[in-house]
Amino acid sequence: MRLMFVSDIHGSEQALDQVLVHYAKLNPDYLVLLGDLLNHGPRNPLPEGYNPAAVAEKLNPLAQQIVAIRGNCDSEVDQMLLKFPCLAPYNHLLAAGRRLFLSHGHLHALDELPLACGDVLVTGHTHLPVAHREGEQYLFNPGSVTFPRGENPASFGMLEHSHLSVRALDDGRELLGCDLD
Known part of the structure; x- marks a missing residue:
């Protein structure tokens, strides 16, 4: 199974257009949207290409x-x-013989969840890409396609077979990766 993870679009039609180019090329089984789809939020500036209605239509x-x-x-x-x-x-x-717990990241923390050994906590919210093992679980955050933070490029995520990767939105290159072993 191939999964594509996208977080924090925040109503940017321009960012979503780039996502959809990768979606067409990578042909995942599912597109997993980790929240903050249409609204830019009161603490963020208006993103380039802000058009929530067009994002919904696409x-x-x-x-x-x-x-x-x-x-x-x-x-x-x-x-x-x-x-x-x-x-x-x-x-x-x-997927990949694992349970993936999907949360935007503002409500659930790793130590608060009943995750089993090998489970994956998949979040967005921080706009910071993460892909690594933390104790007995894995943490994965694809970053943000619209408002990347920490000098990271805009990014999305993929799960292919048992490999999690964070990829740059501009060219699809792998920025971070983690094997679920």
Whole structure:
């Protein structure tokens, strides 16, 4: 199974267009959206290409391939524009022989979750890419496609077979990687 992870679009049509180019090339089984889809949030500036309605229009045709969770900037008003559920505070996926616990990152911390050995906590929210083992679990954050932080480039994530990778949005090169062994 191939999964593509995207977090913190914040209504940027320009960032989503770049995501969709990679989506078409990589052809994942599912597009996992880790929250903050349409709204830029009160602490962020307006992103380049800010157009939440257009972002919704471009995501809606992919509804059957999308698994989404709610970010701290997502609301019931956003759900009215989207044809897939996006308001769950968390979700689980089974992939690569692992349980992936999906959370935007503002509600759940690793030490608060009943994760088993080898489970993967997948978050967004911090806009900082992460891909490593932490004790008995794995931590994965694809970074942000719109507002990257910490001098990191805009990025997205992939799970292919048992390899997690954070990739640069501009050219798809791997920035960070971690094997689930």
